[in-house]
Amino acid sequence: MxxxxxxxxxxxxxxxxxxxxxxxxxxxxxxxxxxxxxxxxxxxxxxxxxxxxxxxxxxxxxxxxxxxxxxxxxxxxxxxxxxxxxxxxxxxxxxxxxxxxxxxxxxxxxxxxxxxxxxxxxxxxxxLxxxxxxxxxxxxxxxxxxxxxxxxxxxxxxxxxxxxxSGANLSAEKQARLREINKQLSTLGITFSNNILNENNEFMLFVDKQEDLAGLPEWFRQSAAEEAKAAGQEGKWLFTLHNASRLPFLQYSANRPLREKIYKAYINRGNNNDKNDNKKIITDIVSLRLEKARLLGFDCYSNFVLDNTMAKNSATVMEFLNNLWNYALPKAKAEAAELQKLMDKEGKGEKLEAWDWWYYTEKLRKEKYDLEEDQIKPYFKLENVREGAFAVANKLYGITLTKLNNIPVYHPDVEVFEVKDADGSQLGIFYVDYFPRPGKSGGAWMSNYREQKGDIRPLVCNVASFTKPVGDTPSLLTMDEVETLFHEFGHGLHGLLTKCNYQGVSGTNVVRDFVELPSQINEHWATEPEVLKMYARHYQTGEVIPDSLIEKILKQKTFNQGFMTTELLAAAILDMNLHNLTDTKGIDVVAYEKEAMDQLGLIPEIAPRYRTTYFNHIIGGYAAGYYSYLWANVLDNDAFEAFKEHGIFDKATADLFRRNVLEKGDSEDPMILYKNFRGSEPQLEPMLKNRGMK
The missing domain is CATH 1.10.1370.40 (Neurolysin; domain 3)
Structure with a gap:
């Protein structure tokens, strides 16, 4: 992000x-x-x-x-x-x-x-x-x-x-109302996000019986024990809603009631009718946004937002999302049927529920590909993965990143690197902050401490909440975390390599549905065999990841993509539906969400990746914009085809991408920039193929 x-x-x-x-x-x-x-x-x-x-x-x-x-x-x-x-x-x-x-x-x-x-x-x-x-x-x-x-x-x-x-052409009366709307939105958004952070921090699942840890890997048990000790409950195990805790628990825990408990706590954040309740807040936000759009001459907030993007309007986005939905949902249903068959084999007479998906997906991965996440995690020591991302950037663009010591930081977890171009000139300073803690929002993102303009070089940061080190065991990343690290570093490269004369158009100051191209294309290198052999080394033996494991990783790349695409699409469509509204009077956002998902035919075993009451993206700049990840996914898959055609480290192709995308910021129309790199507009086929839908 x-x-x-x-x-x-x-x-x-x-x-x-x-x-x-x-x-x-x-x-x-x-x-x-x-x-x-x-x-x-x-x-x-x-x-x-x-x-x-x-x-x-x-x-x-x-x-x-x-x-x-x-x-x-x-x-x-x-x-x-x-x-x-x-x-x-x-x-x-x-x-x-x-x-x-x-x-x-x-x-x-x-x-x-x-x-x-x-x-x-x-x-x-x-x-005004x-x-x-x-x-x-x-x-x-x-x-x-x-x-x-x-x-x-x-x-x-x-x-x-x-x-x-921003209303410069409005009457004085309308400008006055717009001011009041903006003021209300500014505080509502902060309260919404703080409520989610509070719920993340307040939920604590303490386990005090060994038998309730069935299925959990030893590294995860150790981590949970350390978390419990830090919370003053030594001798117990603590599990939270942070990704690095919740997801492994859902993936490995054989205790179905506890899986249900942590899953429901997660998907009901902001919807508990207590001090962190977000229902009225998001209702007020959506209503105020609609009023603002109307003041500015638009029928709905989505068309106001999209007027300033590659997509241009809601109709284009909805057509795009509904088209993808027709590919994704059937694949998700087929995956659900496979998981149900696996459950039936156990003879417990249980029906697949949403909190079962990760657990049985991991079992199915083992059955179909003889691959478990725990087999590959030892090869993904965080520091090695980070160096792998840096090495890819070096081979593509000739840049180097050198760790700096004695640079002031806001937390001991933060590390700092100087970034130089192939000719030795400085490109910027890069900060990384990778581990979860109570004061940090969930997810991962890139930001700037200083933006580039002219000769002033940028100060860029990547922030995430990856698996923490446990005792003598370093941070070992999941495959998803590996790709997230490469993703955020892709944003970082966009911010670091920019060469614009004016801050207003430099770096990542681009339209929302273009900004994810540099990040998402960078994910592709993470699992290329040649790249895996550069950085994936066993943290204990130093052994390079074997070809047999690489083959399994590649074979299962489209595995579970029906689920992943469907939950992402459901959230994107929910975002659009909320901001396509032309009347918000008396709306119950939870009931509206259910009705919208029922109309789509979303199966009950899958929830939108983000539900309305904890959809932080649509508070933090992605309102009527969450579709951007999928829109840019078309771009990044089509763009990576150019690298596959000429070689993933082909210098000429990398130079083209750097000159026409990474360096250009928003200095030219994004589709022109893309066509200057690729030679034509992007095609949908590569994305469908990459997600196993074609």
């Missing part, structure tokens, strides 16, 4: 108190550190609010300078000046918003909620500044006579459209 610290630009009427200014606040100047890295060792909670307020004042002054400039409006004195108008806000927001996901606390959450309406108002004050918009519009209206480069034209178009989409 890609995340960016998104600052909603525009001006608060709050004045910055001189009493809050301190010379020691690191955000108020460029960081006085090697490579301009964040001085995490000096940043304190009390620095954030004064920095945000000072940043607001700084940007307001810069906006006034643009508006008051008596020279004729042009690209440099309006568009570039606006792109460069918020240095303090850029510094503090990039760090603050990543900390609220990666290393949060009650105090940080409280501050986040306090600042949300302030930043929302600031954003609206800029977006008529004098500023007049300047932008004046430049836009004479764009054809300005002899702009393609990148400059893209930034101009993007800036103008952002103002229009």
């Amino acid at each position: 890609f995340k960016r610290s998104i600052l909603i630009l525009a001006a608060s009427c709050m004045m910055y108190s001189c009493a809050n200014q301190t010379e020691s606040n690191p955000f108020l100047t460029e960081f006085q550190t090697p490579n301009g890295v964040p001085p995490f060792d000096k940043i304190r909670l009390e620095h954030y609010e004064p920095a945000f307020l000072q940043g607001i004042e700084e940007q307001n002054a810069n906006i006034r300078a643009i508006v008051d400039n008596t020279e004729a409006p042009d690209f440099e004195n309006v568009i570039v000046a606006f792109d460069n108008s918020s240095p303090i806000l850029n510094r503090v927001s990039a760090i603050f918003f990543n900390m609220t996901d990666a290393e949060t606390s009650d105090a940080l959450n409280e501050l986040s909620i306090k600042l949300a309406p302030v930043l929302s108002e600031h954003g609206d004050n800029i977006s 500044n008529q004098a500023l918009f007049n300047k932008v519009q004046a430049v836009y209206q004479k764009k054809d006579s300005l002899n702009l480069t393609t990148e400059q034209q893209r930034l101009l178009d993007k800036t103008y459209k952002d103002f229009v989409r």
Whole structure:
């Protein structure tokens, strides 16, 4: 997943108190550190609010300078000046918003909620500044006579459209209502996400009987014992809703009632009618988004969002998703039937339920391919997998990543690397933070601490929640975690290799349904035999993964893809359905979700990958956008065909991809960029084949 610290630009009427200014606040100047890295060792909670307020004042002054400039409006004195108008806000927001996901606390959450309406108002004050918009519009209206480069034209178009989409052309009355909507949405989203984090942290399944651990591998038992000890329950085993705990439990536990308990706790997050209940919150969010879309001239929120993407409108997305559904659901039903047959062989008279899927899938994998996850995990030591991802990037693009010591970090788990190009020039600094902890949101993402523009190189981070080391056993990744590491590093490469002149179009500042291409194509190398032999070594013996295991891994690549595609599609369609609504009056989101899934014919053994009350993606930037993973999956599979045609490390193909995708950011229309690389528009067939549906 890609995340960016998104600052909603525009001006608060709050004045910055001189009493809050301190010379020691690191955000108020460029960081006085090697490579301009964040001085995490000096940043304190009390620095954030004064920095945000000072940043607001700084940007307001810069906006006034643009508006008051008596020279004729042009690209440099309006568009570039606006792109460069918020240095303090850029510094503090990039760090603050990543900390609220990666290393949060009650105090940080409280501050986040306090600042949300302030930043929302600031954003609206800029977006709805008529004098500023007049300047932008004046430049836009004479764009054809300005002899702009393609990148400059893209930034101009993007800036103008952002103002229009933010309400610059609305009446004063409608602008006032839009401000109120934005302010409400800013705090509702934070509360929604905090509720999910709270539920993740509060659920604890303690097991105190050995027999209840039946089926669980020894490494997982040790991990659970350590977790219980850390929670003050030494001698027991603790299992949680974090992926690194929940998924292995569902996969291996022979205790069916406990599988049911942990599964139901997971899928009912935000739907428990207690302090973490998200039903009313998401209902209010969806309703406010619909009202906002209507104010801006759209019939529904999805068409408002999609107007700014490759897909362009809801009809295109729904046609795409429904077409895939016709391939995925039959395959999922066939898989369910296979699992039921396996259960029938046991003679218990049990019917396959959702909490059985992972357990019997693992058994079926063993039966069909003579392969179990535990056979391959010893070859996927986290550090080796990471070095494998780095080695692939080196062979493709000539870049190197060298570990840096004595760089300030916000947690001991964080490691830092310097990234250099083949000619020795620096490309950026790369942070990794891979293990779960209570203050970290689930999932995995890439973000920036500083974005690239001109000669300023980026500071990029990858954050995840992978399997932790246990005692003397290092972190050994599952196949899914291996692919996630490669995926997030693909986002990282997009952020690190960018070569744009303006921050507004650099790196991952691209449309939502294009941003997953660099990440998802990078996953393909993870399981290529040549690549596996580069990094997959047994953590105890150093033995390279044998050909027999590689063959089994490749043979089962399409295994369980009906389930995986169907749950992903169900979530994408649910997201679209919620944002396709043209009337939200009296909606019960849980009942609506059930009705929508029933109409699709989703089988009860499969739930959407994310249900409405814990669908964090649609809060964090993927509203009417979760389809992007599948949309980009068409792109990445088609794009990887080019590498397979010429060799997975073919230099010419890698150079084409780097020059036309990774370096370009949003400096040109994404389909043009894709066709410049591939020579034609993407085809659906490679994706269907890769998922075993053709």
